[in-house]
Each structure stands twice: as C-alpha cells, then as structure tokens.
Amino acid sequence: MRGRLLALLLAGVLLPAGLAGCGIPAETGVQVDGSVPAGEAGSLNGPPASPPAPTDSDEPVPFIENYLRAAAAGERDDAYTRARSFLAAEARNLLPGKPQTSEVELTVVRLRAKPESTPANPQGIFTVRIKVQQVGVLRADGTLGPPGATETEYVFQLRRAETGLLITNLPNVLLTSDAALREYYRSRTVYFWNSDQTRLVPDLRYLPSSVPAERRVTEVVKWLTGGPSDWLAFGVTGLPDGTRPINNATGADSQWEVNLSMPGATEARLARLGTQLAWSLPELTGHLDLKIQNQKRLTVDLERERDTDPAYPRGANPSRFSVYDGVVHPLAIGNERRDPVPLPAAENRNVVSASFARADEHVLAAMVVTGPDRKVQLKVGTGPEPVAVFTRSDRAYHSMSRPTWLRSLDENHSAGLVAADGKLYRFDGTAEMNLVPLNVSGSVVAVAGSLDGHRIALVAGGAVYVAPVSVEGGVVSLGPPRRLPTLLTGVTAVDWITEDQLVLAGNDPERRSAIHQLTIDGAWESTLKSEIGAPVTQLAAYPGGGDRGLPAFSYMWETNGGAWRNNPFDFVTPEQVLGLPAGSRTANPTAPFFLY
Incomplete structure (x- = not known):
C-alpha cells in the first residue's frame, strides 16, 4: 500500500478521498487517519476544460446549460464577467455584480431533470425552466457551505440577437451546477489538528482547475491560516489568531518557501504546522522552508513527514x-x-x-x-x-x-x-x-x-x-x-x-x-x-x-x-x-x- 500511495503522490493526483496517514512530529506520537485515494467518476479532477461561450449554442436549453457552467469555468475574479457575457444589455443589472473580486460566492444547484423550453412568444422571447435541488454556496475559501436559497425552480427568458441567443431575464443570483463544479474544479483536502492536537482531521475544499500549479501552495496556505470549514470548526483547532501569509508562497520542483506571521510561533506549533502542510500538499516532494516574519524557522522534508508513520492506525487491515x-x-x-x-x-x-x-x-x-x-x-x-x-x-x-x-x-x-x-x-x-x-x-x-x-x-x-x-x-x-x-x-x-x-x-x-x-x-x-x-x-x-x-x-x-x-x-x-x-x-x- 505504501508503494501505491507514493506513486500517487509523485503523480500529483488530487482526489476527493484525499490522502491519509500520519505526518507526525517525533515528540507527539500521534496518528492521522484517513483513506487511500481512489479515482472514481466524479472525483472532480483532471485538466481544466475550456470555458463555454455564448456562441457555443443557438438553442435555448443548451444555451442555459452553458450559462450554468460559465461562472465556475475559470478564475473566481472573472466569474461575473463570464456570466454577464450571456446576458442582454437590459438584463445585466439583474445579476448582482462584484466585478474583479475573488470573494464571489456561487450558488451550486443540482438539476433534477432536463431543462424545459417553450417556443418563442410573439415578441420572440423563449422561456427555459430548470428544476433544481439546492446543493450549497461555494465560497472564496474553497468551502461549500449549506444552501442559502430554497428555490426548487428557476426561470430564464432569452431572445435572439445578431451574435445568437442572449438572456433577457434571470434569477438574481450567480448560479452554477454541480456538474460544472466537477468539470472546472479540483477537490482538495487540507488537514487541521483535533482539539487535543493529537490527530489530523480532513477538511474538503475546491480549487479552480485553472489555478496554475505555482499558486496552489499559496491557496492551501491561505486555507490553513483562514481556519477550518464552518461545520467542522467545533471539532478541530485552527492556527493561532493573527496567523497570516506574508506574500505568496514561492518555489518550484523540490524547494518551496512559505512566509507567515504567527503569534506565539513555538517550535511545537511550527512542527504541527509542518505536518499540516505536508499532508495538505500531497503532490509536493522535496523540502519546504517555513519562515516566520522573514526568518527561516523550520525546514520540512515533505516526503519524510508523510512517511513518518503508516497511513492507517495499527490494525487497520480489514x-x-x-x-x-x-x-x-x-x-x-x-x-x-x-x-x-x-x-x-x-x-x-x-x-x-x-x-x-x-x-x-x-x-x-x-x-x-x-x-x-x-x-x-x-x-x-x-x-x-x-x-x-x-x-x-x-x-x-x-x-x-x-x-x-x-x-x-x-x-x-x-x-x-x-x-x-x-x-x-x-x-x-x-x-x-x-x-x-x-x-x-x-x-x-x-x-x-x-x-x-x-x-x-x-x-x-x-x-x-x-x-x-x-x-x-x-x-x-x-x-x-x-x-x-x-x-x-x-x-x-x-x-x-x-x-x-x-x-x-x-x-x-x-x-x-x-x-x-x-x-x-x-x-x-x-x-x-x-x-x-x-x-x-x-x-x-x-x-x-x-x-x-x-x-x-x-x-x-x-x-x-x-x-x-x-x-x-x-x-x-x-x-x-x-x-x-x-x-x-x-x-x-x-x-x-x-x-x-
């Protein structure tokens, strides 16, 4: 099993089942439980797909399906721009805008049936209805929070223009589908220590596939310093209050550097953070230098940290x-x-x-x-x-x-x-x-x-x-x-x-x-x-x-x-x-x- 784990790590596979095992500072003697990663349909991985364009379809139902993919299909700070490209001028004030910001939240829905379209009325307006199940709100920190809406159906109206179809009326919320989430996002698992700080607990996040490899380390560091998902916070311990990244993480290949401000940055705290980073960045090999206020305090051998203890507690053979x-x-x-x-x-x-x-x-x-x-x-x-x-x-x-x-x-x-x-x-x-x-x-x-x-x-x-x-x-x-x-x-x-x-x-x-x-x-x-x-x-x-x-x-x-x-x-x-x-x-x- 260990050989298979290592092969997956070296391949840089990012999977929802995450990676499990123990990356443990020698003085703690703790364990980390979890699962061996498994690649299955719907694992939300793979190379980024091409974003949909309004001109990709001139039929109402496929057009709306592409619209539901648009907001998720790239960097978050361009989500509204991509969505608005599907809108007619008279509809652009109907979608609440937060231009050029990564703080945008996406309302994720699951389609319960194929969208239904009605023929154009005398004014040339098509109507498309989608029946949905509310899945959640995808936040800027990569967490999927509980649904904030209760609607079970959304209605869109469209008209033809010189360039094809355009939306003239739509729900006042930035929508995407669970299918688009699978298509345009990678699932990631980051780890937080439990309340006793003796065991790591996984926390599921989502990162746009379009984010380049060199920025993934920075995003994971932001997630760890930002704290656990809301629902998980009761059972785990975040980093000390005031812990923040200083600039972006730097490095490539087998040498990385993370610079933080961390109040009370004791050796024990840094060792625990090193373990979190090793398991939250399973695709990385080599070394990671951990700096506090620009001073190098710890060098983490990432593979050795993950290899300190078996992936399962003793007796896990089922x-x-x-x-x-x-x-x-x-x-x-x-x-x-x-x-x-x-x-x-x-x-x-x-x-x-x-x-x-x-x-x-x-x-x-x-x-x-x-x-x-x-x-x-x-x-x-x-x-x-x-x-x-x-x-x-x-x-x-x-x-x-x-x-x-x-x-x-x-x-x-x-x-x-x-x-x-x-x-x-x-x-x-x-x-x-x-x-x-x-x-x-x-x-x-x-x-x-x-x-x-x-x-x-x-x-x-x-x-x-x-x-x-x-x-x-x-x-x-x-x-x-x-x-x-x-x-x-x-x-x-x-x-x-x-x-x-x-x-x-x-x-x-x-x-x-x-x-x-x-x-x-x-x-x-x-x-x-x-x-x-x-x-x-x-x-x-x-x-x-x-x-x-x-x-x-x-x-x-x-x-x-x-x-x-x-x-x-x-x-x-x-x-x-x-x-x-x-x-x-x-x-x-x-x-x-x-x-x-």
Whole structure:
C-alpha cells in the first residue's frame, strides 16, 4: 500500500478521498487517519476544460446549460464577467455584480431533470425552466457551505440577437451546477489538528482547475491560516489568531518557501504546522522552508513527514463479519483477510448486530443483543483479544441501530454512539448510555463514525447529516449537525466509504430502493446500486483503499433479511460464513460489518 500511495503522490493526483496517514512530529506520537485515494467518476479532477461561450449554442436549453457552467469555468475574479457575457444589455443589472473580486460566492444547484423550453412568444422571447435541488454556496475559501436559497425552480427568458441567443431575464443570483463544479474544479483536502492536537482531521475544499500549479501552495496556505470549514470548526483547532501569509508562497520542483506571521510561533506549533502542510500538499516532494516574519524557522522534508508513520492506525487491515443465527461469524470472501471472532463463544450469542474496532492492542466490541420482552440491549466490552468482560445497558429498547465506535488513540478513551428508539446515545468502555442532544428533525435511526474519529454521519427523519466530534481529555461532545442535500428520500442507513465520502441508502426519485455515494458536503452524488427491491436496513463500508485483497470502495448491506456485498454485487451465502457448527439450521447471513 505504501508503494501505491507514493506513486500517487509523485503523480500529483488530487482526489476527493484525499490522502491519509500520519505526518507526525517525533515528540507527539500521534496518528492521522484517513483513506487511500481512489479515482472514481466524479472525483472532480483532471485538466481544466475550456470555458463555454455564448456562441457555443443557438438553442435555448443548451444555451442555459452553458450559462450554468460559465461562472465556475475559470478564475473566481472573472466569474461575473463570464456570466454577464450571456446576458442582454437590459438584463445585466439583474445579476448582482462584484466585478474583479475573488470573494464571489456561487450558488451550486443540482438539476433534477432536463431543462424545459417553450417556443418563442410573439415578441420572440423563449422561456427555459430548470428544476433544481439546492446543493450549497461555494465560497472564496474553497468551502461549500449549506444552501442559502430554497428555490426548487428557476426561470430564464432569452431572445435572439445578431451574435445568437442572449438572456433577457434571470434569477438574481450567480448560479452554477454541480456538474460544472466537477468539470472546472479540483477537490482538495487540507488537514487541521483535533482539539487535543493529537490527530489530523480532513477538511474538503475546491480549487479552480485553472489555478496554475505555482499558486496552489499559496491557496492551501491561505486555507490553513483562514481556519477550518464552518461545520467542522467545533471539532478541530485552527492556527493561532493573527496567523497570516506574508506574500505568496514561492518555489518550484523540490524547494518551496512559505512566509507567515504567527503569534506565539513555538517550535511545537511550527512542527504541527509542518505536518499540516505536508499532508495538505500531497503532490509536493522535496523540502519546504517555513519562515516566520522573514526568518527561516523550520525546514520540512515533505516526503519524510508523510512517511513518518503508516497511513492507517495499527490494525487497520480489514476483515469481514456477519451475524448468522444470532452469532457473529467471519466471512470468507476471495483472498481477503480472515480474522477469528474476537469474543469467547459464551459472549457471542443472541446478537442482532455488532461493531468491532481496533485501538492499540485492544479490541472494542459493541453489540445489539436480544433482551427481555422482545426488546434489545446494548452490550459492550473492551480489552485484549478475545474480549472477555462485557456489560449491558440498564434498560432495553424497542429498536437500536448498529453501534459505531469513535476511533480513539488508545483503549483508555474508547467511546461510541448508537441510535435507540429514535434518539442518539453515547457509550464508552461500558454499556452505560448517555443521551446526546441533537437539533435535528425526526427519529435518529443510524449513525456512523469516520476513520479519524472526529466526524460522524447520522440519519434522522429520512435525511442524512454530518457533525463534528470533539474528544478532549476523554470527554466526547458533538457539534451542530449539517444536513446534506441528496436525491434520496427516506434515507435508512449510512456509513463512510472514503475519507470525504459517504455511502447511504434510501429511495431514489423513482421511489426505488437504492444506494448512493455522496461527498460529505453534498457536492457530488452518484448511484452505486439501484433497484434493490426492498429497503436497506443496515449498511457497512470500509473507508480505505483496496489494499491486502480488499477492493477499494467496498461495502455491504442488509435487505429483506439477507446480506449483500459489492465488488462484485452478490448475495452473501451461508457457504461464505466460517465456523458454522455441524448441524446448524439454515439461515441467511445478516448485519454484515468490517473489523479494522
């Protein structure tokens, strides 16, 4: 895996899944979690496409589609100029203008259907209607904020001119489409330290493809000094107040220089910043000189910084499990790793669903088990393999989701989350459940923790949310959830499939059960599996790469009382369940999950 990572780094690949691993100052002994980068359709990469021109089409619908691409198709300070080139003179005061500024914000929408056009009226005016889903606001700092508008339809009017078509009436907002975002922007991942400053947490940004290579370093430095995305800020630590770049970053090839003002620029702070820069600039090799007020204070060997520790915490090599007739069993899929169940047989009974995780030399085990009166309870144990000591929740619940562990740096600070009877609860190394207040609508039915342990995704009221997690001094707290736009309704399950992308299940626009892939800001969505035939009741993914026999973008799900997997799409059969005792009754594997 390390060789493949290095090859991708040297190739300068910029991918939404980002790069994961540890770039760690020697004195901290910390880890950085994340995913191996993976190139998939919609990864928002590649060379910049040519900007559309008003003369590229003389038909109303393609003309408006090109207009929706125009604002995103180049440097931000020319966005209004490009958009206004599509407007007739009488319409140019309808678009709010911020000429020659990079502070422009783009309203990103997802087209829900092909735009519809009406024939020209007696005055020669065409009308084009677009039905949209609001995706978000793309800001100057490369973040995609929550939508600021609520419109589900926009109307344009056009007329013919000597040069072709021109827009005569339009919405009073600078629009672009999610398709244009994919076409004209590159996704970037920058990293901020968590609240304990012991682990890096990824933050997804977007950079115009037209930005030349020598300016990318400057943009990343601006992002880091400007602080984390609004939604993530609760769970991470920004640079000291007053930290600002002095001029642009300089350099080329294998030697770069960054000059900053930074109050309280101690050696420890500079070392942490060096680690952030190394991982936020994965395409760079060689050395980076870090200056404070024009004085060189630190030289960062970028490759060595990224190579200090493995890309995954110890024990990240994944294996598959499922529940069969109330007992957790390993699965035998191809040449993938197969681990024994980390529980004694006496504790592996009456299981409905389970979640195992590795933390240092310990295993964290959380299971939903049958309780009294046809209810369920949470059962939790931690310790060396096999985990022998367990506790149960004091009360039983009518329903409970598959638990998730917030991956800790050590077994002494283990914590997890679970949804029970429509509410979210936190637990630690015991099964004591503590209610987590949430400002969301509807019942919480699923929750999943990211590999870094400082972000969660949850499903409530049929919608999907992400939220930051602060783990400071062993105290776990949750920041405000952010609802993500998705074409799915009635979402039932979610998990992390890469560092910055989710896999979720619900109903597609045709009301068919489907599984989609979605970036954690909602910018890009694609269908992974459609026409499943029944609602997905559980979903589990591995948020890493295809190392050691496990294909990238691997996930499993439960529907209609049986387990399925992708790569390839296939039913998990009883013959793939290991360790079945002779004479076991015939059943379907259920509740599949990964251990890593």
